[in-house]
Amino acid sequence: MFKWFGKVNYTPYTKVDGFAQHLRDGRLMASRCKDCGAVSFPPRADCEACMSGDFEFMEVSGKGRLHTFTRIVAAPTGFEDVAPYVVGVVDLEEGGKALAWFGESFEEEDIEIGMELQIVPRIFEELEEIKVYYSLERPGTTWTKVGPGS
Numbered sequence: 001m002f003k004w005f006g007k008v009n010y011t012p013y014t015k016v017d018g019f020a021q022h023l024r025d026g027r028l029m030a031s032r033c034k035d036c037g038a039v040s041f042p043p044r045a046d047c048e049a050c051m052s053g054d055f056e057f058m059e060v061s062g063k064g065r066l067h068t069f070t071r072i073v074a075a076p077t078g079f080e081d082v083a084p085y086v087v088g089v090v091d092l093e094e095g096g097k098a099l100a101w102f103g104e105s106f107e108e109e110d111i112e113i114g115m116e117l118q119i120v121p122r123i124f125e126e127l128e129e130i131k132v133y134y135s136l137e138r139p140g141t142t143w144t145k146v147g148p149g150s
């Protein structure tokens, strides 16, 4: 299911492919090493601390602070139609960093390094095939979680 993740995906197969399924269900997941407990976001199957390949998913709040951001004018392949757009890197409360687009709850002039943010799972609703991503929103922004089995 990892092919669901992102607008353009060059990684159709990965051991952390459940990440995309959880995003579809409205949950943002990190990985936690079953051997040493190290937490990683984005999730990775192989632990950077102890090299173990034994991991489990762990839901994270998505809360964090803006580390840096930039405006993309010359977009990479597949994103030309949406440029210019703004992306940011967030230091997550639970550890790890997330790179994501800014969502509709921000105007570009309101963006400041160090500000509090909330990562929100999203589905590209204009696309027929399932495509999931996440965006940076103001703290307290809510989203709809899909119930089990739907």
Ligand SMILES: [Zn+2]
Pocket (backbone or CB within 6 Å): 033, 034, 035, 036, 037, 038, 047, 048, 049, 050, 051, 052
């Ligand atoms: Zn480990």
